[in-house]
Amino acid sequence: MANAKPARRYKLSVKKGDTVQIIAGADKGKKGVVLEINPVKLKIKVQGVKIMTHFDKQQGKFTAEGFIDYSNVKMSEKAAAKEKKATKAKKATAKA
Numbered sequence: 001m002a003n004a005k006p007a008r009r010y011k012l013s014v015k016k017g018d019t020v021q022i023i024a025g026a027d028k029g030k031k032g033v034v035l036e037i038n039p040v041k042l043k044i045k046v047q048g049v050k051i052m053t054h055f056d057k058q059q060g061k062f063t064a065e066g067f068i069d070y071s072n073v074k075m076s077e078k079a080a081a082k083e084k085k086a087t088k089a090k091k092a093t094a095k096a
Helices: 084-095
Strands: 019-022 031-038 043-046 051-056 060-065 067-069 073-077
Touching: 019 043
Parallel strands: none
Antiparallel strands: 019 031, 019 073, 031 043, 043 067, 051 060
């Protein structure tokens, strides 16, 4: 496939660590923290949403969150922003 285009990566408004609310699907109304983002497929993994159960002979029964579509969530709260301005101010006072 010499003419295959590279997968497009979309810039999403939801970041890892943000709290989102599910607005569509079986888990509608639930809130959770974003654990993982796949910007190519527009899928996100939210804590406590789309719980999948799997049984393996070695590991036994375990559950894990599955990916849901990005369009099925809305922002509830943003993750705590890092204090970049405070560190810049500290550096400026240290130089003076």
